[in-house]
Amino acid sequence: MTFLWRRRKCGRGGKRDKAIKPINSKKELTIPTHFRCPISLDLMKDPVSLSTGITYDRESIEKWIDAGNVTCPVTKQTLRNFDLIPNHALRKMIQEWCVDNKSYGVERIPTPRVPISPYEVSEICTRMLAATKNGDAKNCEELVKKIKNSARESERNRRCIVSNGIGSGLADMFETFACFSADKHVDLLKEILSALTWSFPLGEEGVTRLKSTVSLRCMTWFMNSEDLFSKQNAIFVLKDMIYEDQSCLDGLAQIEGIEEALFHIVKVPICPKATQACLVIIHRMMLLQEKGSIITLRFVQMGIIPLILDILVEGNKGICEKALGVLDSICNLKEGKESACDNALTVPLIVKKILRVSDTATKFSISILWKLILGENENVVIEAVQLGAFQKLLVVLQVGCSERTKEKVTELLKLMNMYRDKLDCFDSSMGFKYMKRSN
Incomplete structure (x- = not known):
């Protein structure tokens, strides 16, 4: 929630001013200290208490814990657990204070939705497993939509859902109903694909389900469909599968x-x-x-x-x-x-991308040029020299590159040097501004 009041600039030491200045008024409204989060010093929107009894704004304390901290920021005590207990009494007090000070431009903080818990995710996974085993497509679709809705509410919900094994359940469901009939269960399969795009890593069992011939055929079927949303989701899922387990490429290569x-x-x-x-x-x-x-x-x-x-x-x-x-x-x-x-564009584009995009792009461009020139195509060598490749490769040596790339550059320079007398033009845009003075 964005408040409508104007804050004073930070004073010395970067500390925040605790006063709120109402619009068109010289009076100031001070936020009670116990309404402020000890971490952010902002008015708490969703106050939660740790096992130490100290209350923080949920967003701030979650960032603290996610960063790997295991102590209470205020008391420095080691946390017995990471449970965040909603402080309903304090939240109601803050809401009432916001209403009472509406004239200062303060907006009432809405009642936050309770985040999903690991227990709830586990329960949904169990229900998904049972519905999948029974072939209950309707119930499965409802459960997938419920998971997606929870994930949309907050990044915290999404992390909780993913970390508690939802991906494996979704993969099992996808394979099962793809095996029954993709045409018959297309809506359910679309919903599952959509959820899978943010459910990685899936774990060994989940990847095994998705890299099966049935699952891969179904994803290929979606990629060939007219539904652009499902088509791109299938692509995203396949890419993430490859990053998690490259062995799925062997199965993918078998799909017609x-x-x-x-x-x-x-x-x-x-x-x-x-x-x-x-x-x-x-x-x-x-x-x-x-x-x-x-x-x-x-x-x-x-x-x-x-x-x-x-x-x-x-x-x-x-x-x-x-x-x-x-x-x-x-x-x-x-x-x-x-x-x-x-193709007339190949050499000009490859030479242009050297030192123009990134180190990775330069490495690939040099490798491509090296392979083309080693094909004993004299026209490629001459064209590359005319386009300023010789000067660019000298710069690559000066700014540094990997040993393998350096070997290719050195070999290319030797070959190109034989054709420099056929140079028709010089790439003056490069000049020698990138060259380092040798010691």
Whole structure:
């Protein structure tokens, strides 16, 4: 709740003034000391007491505990437990005080909703398990919506829900009803997908449920659907699964139509985050030991290189890094390098991204250029030199990079030096302002 009064500026030492100045009045209203949180010194909105008997505003004391502190901020005593007991009497007093001082611009603090407890989450998980086992789709949907509503109320609720194993229950429910029939239970499956996007980590059992063939097929089905919300949720869940357990990539590579679904999302973007998540999945699939080359070739044949280059033209930092990672993997393949060289935008964009986006983007750009030039394509070497790659690579050596990248840069400079007499133009925009004076 934002109060309408105007506060005085902090005095010496940064201490807050305890007086409230009413609008259009010279009088001041002092907030009672016991109405203020000992941590924030603000009027408490949701007073709760610790085991030490000291009362704090819930938001402030939760931040204190979440930071790893195990003592009471005021008494310095070690806390016997971390239970936060609502101080209803004090809250009512604060509310009455707000009403009595309405003329000072003070707004009444609404009665806070009681946060969800670990016990309540555990109880909901038990009910979800039973409803899933009985195939009760209606009850399952109601429980999922209840969990989502609680999570929306506060970040604290969401953390409590996630930390008490809701993800595993949602994954079990998703696999079960996907196995029954995705068409029949589409609304329930949409609700589960939506909740799963913020329920990670799922734990070993939860990931096992979601990386099953049934679950992966269902998510791919959603990715190929016309429902944009469910499509992006499926992408987010897959990306988080990969971060938690990369072994799910092997199962994902077996799903028919997964490459087409990912390609279409890159081609027809939903939102930047979905595109970025999609590129992460594509990149990881291309790096698979057994099927990586086959998957890469499929994406090349579908025409992913022009899409990647379009992303590099206007993409933000995160998307550019992921797009360059995909292009770098593509250039591991002979057909990929040939297709990249055939596109007139490839070399100009790669040279441009060196030292322009981030260290990660520079590393990928150098790796791509190195792979293209080592393909013994003289035209690529000449074009890169003409675009100022030689000067940029010198700067990279000066500002520092990893040993592997340094080896690639050194090799590129040796090759480019042979073609410098064919230089048609010099990238004067770089100059030598980034160069460090050698000792």
